[in-house]
Amino acid sequence: MPEENGGSVANVLEARGITKAFGGLLAVNAVDFDIPERAIVSLIGPNGAGKTTFFNMVSGLYTPTRGRFVLTGRDITKMKPHQRAQMGLGRTFQNIRLFGTMSAVDNVLAGMHVRLKGSILGAVLKMPGVRREEKEAREKAHALLDFVGLRGRETFAKNLPYGDQRRLEIARALASDPKLLLLDEPTAGMNPQETARLTELIGRLRQERGLSVLLIEHEMRVVMSISDRVTVLDHGEKISEGTPTEVRQDERVIEAYLGTARTG
Amino acid sequence: MSAANATGRGASPLKRFGLPALLIALALLFPFLDDGLGLGLMFPVIVIAVYVMLALGLNIVIGFAGLLDLGFVAFYALGAYVVGWFASGHFNQVSISFLSTARSISGGSPAGIHISFWILLIVAGAFTALCGIIIGAPTLRLRGDYLAIVTLGFGEIIPRFFQNGDNLGGFNLTNGTIGIKSIDSPGISILPDSLSTWQRFGTLDLNPWYYTILLLVLITVYVNIRLRDSRLGRAWVSVREDETAAAAMGINPVTTKLWAYALGAMFGGVAGAFYGAFIKSIFPTSFSFNISILVLCMVILGGMGNIYGVILGAIALQGINFYLLPQINDWVHAIGESLGSPLLAGADIPKYNFFIFGIILVLMMLLRPEGIIPNRQRQEELHDDSDAGGDALGGTVRA
Structure with a gap:
């Protein structure tokens, strides 16, 4: 070699x-x-x-x-x-498997799920730690979408153009810090x-x-x-x-x- | 939730806070309205509110997590029996009281277990959530139809268990078909005597009951909203949309679904506990399969996943049950009498309520499957015709 x-x-x-x-x-x-x-x-x-x-x-x-x-x-x-x-380990799928009725940002946030710690009680009680984490997660999600070059952020994933769906899938996989x-x-x-x-x-x-x-x-x-x-x-x-x-x-x-x- | 988020943020403050504030104000003033106009609707409205709470609980399971649960009544029953066991003279072998309003006639401590209603609300919620986890852990690995069948069985088993639980190796747990009677009234005993109706909730003044269930409903709505917009809410939607993809993102599908099941069960249990105390006697027959279906109809009719829709669905269906059908019955009788028709004069319209619900459900499925006030995501899922080909074309054209 x-x-x-x-x-x-x-x-x-x-x-x-x-x-x-x-x-x-x-x-x-x-x-x-x-x-x-x-x-x-x-x-x-x-x-x-x-x-x-x-x-x-x-x-x-x-x-x-x-x-x-x-x-x-x-x-x-x-x-x-x-x-x-x-x-x-992050992955994408041959036949795109995005969460179709979630927005692009929410798809990335769902990908970030395992890296977030916000508890259920924290979310219900609007605890400051959870709010801060959500805010940071949102910023990070936008940064990831910038990285893959996706513009449509709030549209449902399934309504994005095909190429953008591929990019979004990569952004979503990247969100879990693989x-x-x-x-x-x-x-x-x-x-x-x-x-x-x-x-x-x-x-x-x-x-x-x-x-x-x-x-x-x-x-x-x-x-x-x-x-x-x-x-x-x-x-x-x-x-x-x-x-x-x-x-x-x-x-x-x-x-x-x-x-x-x-x-x- | 993305959609809800987007609209929530985009909407004017008036629309975002104004409408809920108006509805809450109206709900707070309702007893005065009822009293002033002599409507006499307090009793049905309290029962409707219990169903609103049940529907909101089931909405977490069906609307958010997308799990078809046909046995939701089981948790409602379990909650009611918690209050039956721990706030009545049922276990008369013992005599335990804790912050209860129950007093014995002789002045001594009353037989049976008597624990404060407020504590039991929490106990019932925790107990049913635990039951939800115990039932859910082995079954939530199943998908779709299989889960529906298992929950259907569970919803049938629990009332049977209560019916036959009067002799469990000689121990009378549920008192069988006779049920548990004279359940203690809730009350806040520390209040001054001028608020005597609040010291011990009575059957004449229903206001304390009304405000209690209203508070419970408002808490349920608030928790529903917070959950929907949380990290867990996103996980629910993702598992509902594509379990395999969600797992590939590190979301554990089983625990995610388990949370939905447990939280839904918790609200069902608390609603059951309130209902048990309100109605004062509980029987296995009060928790039949019909209730699971009725609550399911409320969720579907109102709009799965949409909190306002589900509330409206519950009010609409129970409103038909309690108010509209007896009204129509009276009209039909009046018409029958004036026409001299014994068939119409003796008709029993409320008997056909499930027939009427069935028709409503079929019509809704044909005309507006997403419900009266739909959840935007669910609407997209149901109207999927603009999908596939068009998008792929759009992609290439745009690039």
């Missing part, structure tokens, strides 16, 4: 021997996977390769049949999705300009906020331009791993994507 010098960089996420069987079908088979700190790592592969299954196991929607996940040094394999989020952000096809359905703007945003996540990002993406231009490392899955197995350049030249990857016949 030309990249880092061995173990000097800590890993945010370590996956070891992750296997998921749906009945007799091995959707993901014995995959090892690391995400170093402040890295953008992409997971690619043809349709049905097991990317989303792997992703859902990281965020806790599925439990792996075998294997374990370690997030910032703690084993999270048995944790529920909300516990993982509290541990510092260490690792999982983005599931963030540019799906976007036009080239929107895609370019979103790619730039993902880059800024690392530079300005020090996040690690795990990206599932079909748009190869996006993957190749911002990833530090790319992992390729096919039929549930890891067939290649390395820098974008390395992966692009790997014969097994070309084979998986284009088939065996190589015209020279």
Whole structure:
């Protein structure tokens, strides 16, 4: 690996021997996977390769049949999705899952839920601590919306334009102060300009906020331009791993994507 | 709540505070109005207020958290029985009194447990909230229809339990179908003798009862508003909208729903405690399945999630029950007599109240499913036709 010098960089996420069987079908088979700190790592592969299954196991929607996940040094394999989020895992969804009838700001505030402490009694009695916290949370939410470049703040999330909904989902995920952000096809359905703007945003996540990002993406231009490392899955197995350049030249990857016949 | 927030902040101070102030003033003056005009509506109005409180409690569960609860009457019953147990001569094996208005005729301490009504209100609230948690913890993992069925069963079990609880291994807990009678009156004994009606609430002067339930309703409304706009209120909406996404944001769906259930149960229990003391005798049959459905109708008719709507729904349905149907009955009888029709003259219109509610509910669902005064979010959810395709197009066009 030309990249880092061995173990000097800590890993945010370590996956070891992750296997998921749906009945007799091995959707993901014995995959090892690391995400170093402040890295953008992409997971690619043809349709049905097991990317989303792997992703859902990281965020806790599925439990792996075998294997374990370690997030910032703690084993999270048995944790529920909300516990993982509290541990510092944020995610977006392939088919946008915003809280449609909440405003953009409230969506971000809902994402901030675990970082706020206001008790029920405090809210009912309008205690000054809770009011201050709410005010600060609101300011922070607006700052996050500025960061992702969203203007419509008080409209219902479902009435926002498509591209803005994608950005809002990222802002909402950022609200819980994650260490690792999982983005599931963030540019799906976007036009080239929107895609370019979103790619730039993902880059800024690392530079300005020090996040690690795990990206599932079909748009190869996006993957190749911002990833530090790319992992390729096919039929549930890891067939290649390395820098974008390395992966692009790997014969097994070309084979998986284009088939065996190589015209020279 | 976002919508409520937005409108709340945007609205003029007159609209924001003026209308509630006017309504509260009207409610405070109502007993004088009733007395002055000789309406004789104090009794029904107090019962309506109890139902307003029940509907506001159920609104937390259904309106805010989106959990269909078909057994809300269980908490109402539990609250009433708390007052029955601890403020009557029911447990006559013992004789315990604490700040109670109960006096025995002989002058000694009366048999049974007699604890101050005010303490019991809190006890009933805490007890039913606890019951809500105990019932909710295993069942709230269920979604949608399954939860509705479990709560339906729970709402049926509790009255059955009270009906058959007169011999639990030889111990008479609930006195069966005979129920618990002569429940103590609430009272504030430290008041001077000039306010004797407040020292011990009587059956002739209903004003103390009225102002007590009015205070309880106002507290319920206030807590409802504060909860709606709180961190928990946001969590409720998010879990209602998309449980998976909410969990991915770190919101624990089960505890979030559990809070809704417990808080809703608490208001149901306090309303039940007040009702038990007001009505003075409680029977298992007073807490039938019909009440769960009636309260549910109030919430849906008024507008799920909208506090004013729910209050209006409760007043409208119980108003029909107590006032309009007997009125119509009288008219029908009068018409029947003048026409010489024994069918009309002997008709019993109030008997058909649930038939009429059913028609109202069906009409509402067809014409205005979001309720009379809708919650803006709920309205959006129900009128979802402008969704999907248009938005995606809008996105690309705009960019």
